[in-house]
Amino acid sequence: MSRPYVDFEAGVRKQATIPDGALSLGLAGTAPGLVLERNGSVIVVLPGPPAELQRLWARALETDPVRRVLSRAQPPELRQLRFFGASESVVAKALADAGGDGEGVEATICARDFEIHVDLVVAPGAESRADELSAGLVGPIERYLFSRDDRPVEEMVLDLCRERGLALVTAESCTGGMVAERLSSVPGSSDVFLGGVVAYADEIKVRRLGVPAEVLERHGAVSAETAAAMATGARERLGAEVAVAVTGIAGPGGGSAEKPVGLVYLHVEGPGGGRSVDFVFPGDRQSIRRRAAATALHLVRRLLQQHRDEAV
């Protein structure tokens, strides 16, 4: 018996033991949590797996010892800047050129899902320094700035559709359902997001999205023309105002000199017209697919924000 979990009873007993004076947070599954106060310090014991940690953390916040700690703390202000389309080093250079962090403003730069997230943690009194830094940072790269809050882009897209009373559908080839999956991951998305077609085989592109066979023959399944036809077909056949389509070569096979692995065509179509983009994305199959899905969501966002700006 070299590992504790192999010994079933001992493992469970260990998990059920509560130190003297500790407050039990109950269980997340079989994982326990505790709050313990010793010599004026408050210790919170939580399980490691994120889902279990998050469940018990909420309960920890409700205990008196943790409440007392929090009531003494002055939370620093958090400002968020989110960019899409600029690289991490371009954003880092803009931050440096703007004076860098320090003097009460702490900056972190984080690349996530092909977006660049900048968090400014502002100490009390450093607000005007933060205003300056933030303005200086955003200035030269403003066209990449898409958000000042922490809503994921799929939620922004759904909110933009909801504001304008537009229904949204997807038509996906190489991303295989990833765009739909991200949209439907948002609670309450069903009032705006109707669904989509994963048209992996060409026959489904023709029969279920109405892509003309001539378009596929002349331009190929991976082409701007096919992407546009997929979006048009999805809008009409699924009965929505906005449709976004993705077709590309995720690899590792299927590439050619003319159409290399990573080549992706995207098209969004709304009531006021459409937008097309294409890229050759780097990385492996899953990275290309994830990048294409993120780009699809940002493409819808840009179309809808443009419309909103025009209306204003």
Place this chain on the structure above:
Amino acid sequence: MSRPYVDFEAGVRKQATIPDGALSLGLAGTAPGLVLERNGSVIVVLPGPPAELQRLWARALETDPVRRVLSRAQPPELRQLRFFGASESVVAKALADAGGDGEGVEATICARDFEIHVDLVVAPGAESRADELSAGLVGPIERYLFSRDDRPVEEMVLDLCRERGLALVTAESCTGGMVAERLSSVPGSSDVFLGGVVAYADEIKVRRLGVPAEVLERHGAVSAETAAAMATGARERLGAEVAVAVTGIAGPGGGSAEKPVGLVYLHVEGPGGGRSVDFVFPGDRQSIRRRAAATALHLVRRLLQQHRDEAV
């Protein structure tokens, strides 16, 4: 300038510096890798992000110092047992009842994507101890064992379809494209996986999958009858031999006393008939969706393995 990455030039210079006597592995993006030999030890320096690490690790394996280390090592045998449908503690108990690890066999149990993976690392000479342990462990929980290799279930499903010349499609409501996404994540999946319909709105279930409006009215969108009709519709309309359908309540809203959050109906239909299951899955929205997607893939696997067994 409190953080190195804010200083653009210094950061790049640091990444471009090679210690004396080190072997450069080149770059993954801007991240460098090195191999260094000192006092008979070989040090491999790799970037942290998994994709970058994996790219440079392949190159590290080709360097002479790493080759020399590997040529001296005797790789232990790895045996894999994968279970679905049993909890981690049930598998841990079966392992303990079978005698537990030790005596040249190291066992690790890992819950991943709602599967339980047991790895046995077998030292040279401990093969018969491993045979015994493995037989004793599997015996009482054999019906949950689905694999003795490390193929993900989506790859097993595609292989089973390929062996039998069957095309596969999906019809998803609450999982919103997650099943299609997992199937299309496998390179080369397009010869078997044709695509699917994400039928999030009821109208798409009716118009694109041919679910009878009466079925929706009488039984509701979340019902065994709707799941079966979705699978039948997907098979016929998308032109495949096998279709799997998922409909459920992912929450956090939309639950009722009769149909609580987490309730999911799944149906798979193949040339030899169908199979239905339903569950009330625990967890949050994303956890319910991920569990439903995993269950859908295992449901297809079971149907196809049953057919294969019958044919043998």
